Amino acid sequence: MTTLDVSVSAAGPARPVRSAAERRLIRKGLLFAAPAMVLMVAIYGLPLVMLGGFSLTDYQLGAIDWSFVGLSNFTKAFHDPVFLRAMANTALYAAIVIPCGVFGALGIALLVHGRRRSRALWETAYFLPVTATLVAMATVWQFLLHPTLGPVNAAIKALGFEPVSFLGTPALLIPTMALIGVWQILGFNMVLFLAGLTAIPKDLTEAARMDGAKSPVDRFLTVTWPMLGPTTMFVVVTSSITAFKVFETVAVLTKGRSGSETLLYELYLEGFDYSNTGYAAALTLIFLAIVLVLSIGQTLRMERKVHY
Amino acid sequence: MTPQSLELTGIGKGFGQTEVLRGIDLTVRPGEFLSLVGMSGCGKSTLLRIIAGLETPDRGTVSIGGADVTGADPSDRNLAMVFQSYALYPHMSVRENIATPLRMRRLSGWARLPLVGRMIAGRAALDDIDAAVEAAAGVLEIGALLERRPAELSGGQRQRVALARALVRDPAAFLMDEPLSNLDAKLRAHMRAELSALHRRLGATFVYVTHDQIEAMTMSDRIALMIEGRIEQLGTPDDLYRAPATLRVARFIGQPSINLLPVEIGPAGRLSLFGLEIGLAAALSGGAETTGPATLGLRPEDLHLRADGLPAKVLRVETHGADRYVSCVLPRAPELALTLRQSATDPLGADADGVLRLGFVAGRAHLFGADGQRRTLHVLERVAA
Amino acid sequence: MARLRHYLPHLVLALGAAAMLLPFYWMVLTSIRSPSEIFDVSLWPVPKTFSGGENYAQAASSVPMARFMLNGLIVCGGILAVQVLTSVPAAYALAKLRFPGRRIMLALVIAALCVPVQALALPLFVGLARAQLLNTYFAMMAPFFLSVFAIFLFHQSFRSYPDEIIEAARMDGFSEMEICWRLVLRGSLPSLAAFAVFSVVAHWNDLYWPMIVINKTELAPPPLGMLFFSDAETGANYGALMAGATIITAPIVLCFLLARRHFIAGITMTGVK
Incomplete structure (x- = not known):
């Protein structure tokens, strides 16, 4: 085999000639990748390209x-009060969901990890x-x-407070939906943190104890928190x-009434309800x-991972 | 701090159904280098972790310098530990790694906070820590690596950082859990010498866990050989090699392993091998079980060629530079391979059929009774076989 | 004090878990209570009169619940099948075959990973509308026929398959198709299982795209069906509404409870990449 290859390339042109097997x-x-490539172009x-075209x-x-x-x-978008309100709503939603969803999940993960x-x-x-279907929930x-x-308001009343109309008070609409958002994302983030916690070598925590980190807070600050950085x-x-893609709760609970539209819901209305394709x-x-x-940042990290 | 003694009394520990430690009594003298040696699973690492306070014993007490610390937190014992994986904090520079034990002990919680901590801690305390870090780094010759991260260091350099982190705060004793096992063979030999030198220089108490008998034999003042959760023998490296207390110690210590031959203790304690008397006698203590089957142990270097010795067929010859190890079998017991150590410059001494005649140094033979305990041997005047 | 310290984490976790599970509990409880108990806010698990039968019957009669489920099954199954069929050979080619354009394609896959489907919805909708394909199963599935995430995941997994075995198989006369599907994929079954969970859960629960391309009740997948149902039942009958929610949530939740490990691995896979 090898000797044959050598003789062929010696006889052929200067450019390295690929063997029949290589060409195959x-x-x-190319054949295996073709369906995916075609779909990639189509989807x-x-x-x-069309999106860019429409937008003009x-x-x-x-x-x-x-x-x-x-x-x-x-x-027009940056002067459209509805769109600006949707942006502000989404930002408020994210500002509640991200800290509560991340630090709440970290707390839960730390507690669960010890059990x-x-x-x-x-x-x-x-x-x-x-896992639950958000529309139903x-x-x-x-x-x-x-x-x-x-029962939530029943509990509030039992504690002696006035009942709160969570979905009837415009100012409470976004925070209420954020509450549901946190409820849905906590478990997901908890599992990610648990994986991160499991990956911390036990030796490091023990080394910190030997080094004098007596309280759990000291050990958390010396080892756990820095190791959980990534x-x-x-x-x-x-x-x-996830927060910037909030849609289901709006579609079910408010349909954007009382100025509670979010980015994606506003996009849906413009594009598919009002058919303002260009603006949408x-x-x-x-x-x-x-x-x-x-x-x-995440993408660049993956890009590196694919090549090494 | 003056080196402290460590006393363990009646330590027992089980994990679920398995008893890992079954009553350990051990005193480590101040300034001593003591190795805990044994196969994996013998409980040596668990024992070290109990001393460190990372595990709590089910029974028994641990004292350091006479003070009972059995229930104390690891951070209150003033012990330093070097882990097998080194356990360096990957997010800290070498300098910060070494400084951690001092920061934890000397600075308040507020002073350890990032950024603002520097202002609260006070210049003097921080300068003290810096000086101690520099000194420890100097001892281990890693002064040039202080700003690097552990990931940028070689295995040997990480090892030194781990040691520096241990010695920066002058602990009551150093605990080391297989610290050399992640290094390559050449570096390991070098670090053995360095560790010994470090021990002499510090004069501190070292407890060193290893499965490698060469490490234990070369560095230790005393060795505790552990088998199945018990200390089988505690003694100097020479004691363990020259006078193994039990058959199991004799089997574990020595490379290549000791040669073991089945012998019979006859009347008056006379030993016979394959029915022939061999000029040795067991000391009789008067008990009923003083006669019967026993095991004779002969180190490879205690076998030699002898014209009227036992014939043995050569199986394999391995030359290790200056030494040569010859494996052979006795025609009387083909399942029993013997190893003989020769100088590589000596002739092999086998005849055309590959047969040697073997004798042994009678005064260096070891006898173990049927219970595996060492028995005293006498050399009889007429030496045969 | 020491006992309190020992039980405190459990106590905190239990309170949190109660809050997490309250919606599920309330949903099932209401679905078996009679409409007359609607003002009863107690959490007592036994209803005064068991009306589960009527509630579930009403949920199933006012909207075609069974049809929603079937639609969900068809859509999820179709999407998963095509995703696997297109992504496995592509991932194999990217991981183990050398062809011109390979690096560019890898880069495109990574780039496409950041593009959410919501950003593509508008032109895809216009295209499907022009082709008169709205309100079809095809329209519901088409944007998901290619999963760049599947290509990425399988690529990472296939890469660790030993080249020697592939070369030995070629010498033994295996075709590349057989090597790809019967040898390499066989070695990545955990990834396949995890991806299947990920894909099915994502598309079973998706509302956005079906809401765009479907407006016929008989084609609605479960979430869209639920939306139609809750819009129709505005506050009138919470028992039936909760029965409907229970029916729609149950399949995935039951699968999750049965194969907890696989589910957690599959859904959080996005986190491991």
Whole structure:
């Protein structure tokens, strides 16, 4: 085999000649990757180009004529009170969900990590909301938080306070939905933190004890917290992306009434309810830019991982 | 701090159904280098962790310098430990790693906070810590590495940082859990010498856990050989090699292993091998079980060629530089391989059929009774075989 | 004091878990209570009159619950099948075969990982509308036929498969297809299982895309069906509403309780990458 290859390349041109087997593998490689490549163009490539195109027009789905409007969709967006309100709402939502979802999950994970026998039980209990269909659970929350029929307000009344109309007070709409968001994300983040905690070598914690870190707080600050750094970064990034994509709770609980629309819900309304395709495309690009900024660090990390 | 003694009395420890330690009594003298040696699973690491306070014994007490510390937290025992994995904090520089034990002990919780801590701690305390870190780094010759992270260091350098972190605060004793096992063979030999030198220089109490008998034999003042949760023998390296207390000690210590031959103790304690008397007699203490089967132990270097000795067929010859190890079998007992150590410059001494005739140094033979305990041997005047 | 210290973590965890599980408990409890108990806010688990039968019957009769489930099954199954069929060979080619454009394709896969489907929804919707394909199963599944996440995951997993075995298999006359599906994928079954869980859970629970392309009740997957149902039942009958929510939540939650480890691994896989 080898000798044959050598004689062929010696006889051929200066450029290294690929053997028949090599050429066959290249052909196979292209063939195997082809369906995925075609779908990639159809699902990602073309739509992104179309999106960019739409965003520069006043196209409305179903309309016969449209015209090129340049960047005016974007300028319009930044003067559109509804869109700006949606941005502010989403930012408020994220500002509640990210710290509560991350630090709450860290606390739970630290407590669960120390349990030996009951660990599986706690993991299951806290993870259950992650798997549940959010649309159905949002309906349940609506009922739970009902001013007269729900047990939450019954408890508030029993403690001697006035009942709170969580979904009837405009100022409380976003915080209430954020509460549901935290409820759903806690278990997910807890599992990520648990994986991070398990990866910390036991030796390090013991070394810290020998070095004089007597209280759990000292050990947490000396070893656990710094060692969880990458995990925490990741959890913050995924939580913020999830927060910026909030949609289901709005669709079920408020449908954007009383000024409670979020970024994605506003995008849905413009694009699919009002058929303002061109304007919605501009909003989509703004949404995409936010998500890309949030995920850039993570992406570069993955890029490195793929090659090494 | 003057070196402290460590006393363990009646230590017992089990994990679930398995008893790991079954009543350990051990006193480590102040300034002594004591090794805990044994196969994996013999309980040596658990014992070290009990001394450190990382495990709590089920029974028994631990004292340091006469003070009972059995229930005390590891941070209150003033012991330093070097872990097998070194357990360096990966997010800290070498300097911060070495400083950690001092920061933990000397600075308040507030003074250890990042950024603001520097202001609260006070210049003098921080300067003291810096000086101690520099001194420890100087002893281990890692002064140039202080600003690096552990990930940027070689295995040997990490080992030195771990040692520096241990000695920076002048502890009552040093505990080391297989600290050399992650190094390559050459570096390990070098670090053995360095550790010995460090021990002499500090004059501190060292408790050293290893499965490697060469490490234990070369560095220790005394060795505690542990088997199945008990201390089988405690003594100097020479004691363990020259006078193993039990058959199990004799088997464990020595590379290549000791040669063991089945012998019979006859009337008047005379030993016979394959029915032939061999000119040795067991001291009779008068008990009923003083006769019967026993085991004769002969180190490879105590076998030699002898014209009228037992014939043995050569199986394999291994030359290790200056020494040569010859494996052979006795035709009388083909399942029993014997190892003989020769100087590589001497002739092998086998005949055309590959047969040697073996004798042994009678005065260096070891006898173990059927219960595995060492028995005293006398050399009889007429020496046969 | 020492006892308190010992039990405090359990106590805190138990309180937290009670809050986490309260919605599930309330949902199931209400679904078996009669409408007359609607003002009863007690958490006592036994209803005065058991009306589970009527509530579930009403949920199933006012909207085609069984049809929602079937739709969910068809959509999730179809998406998963095509995702595996397209991503496994691509991942194998990227991990083990050398072809021109390989590095570019890898980079594109990574880049595509950050693009959420919501960003592609608008042009995909326009395209499907132009092709008269709205309100079809195809429209519901099409954007998910390619999972760049699956390619990434399988690529990472396939890479560790020993090259020697692949070369030996080629010499033994295996075709590349057989090597890919029968040898290499066999070595990555845990990844496949985890991805299956990830994909099915994500698409069973997805509301955004079905809401865009489906407006016919008979084609709605469970979340969209639930939305139709709750819009129709505005406050009138909480028992039936909770029965419907229970039916829709139950399949995934039951699977989770049965295969807890796989589920946690699958859903948090995004975290391990």
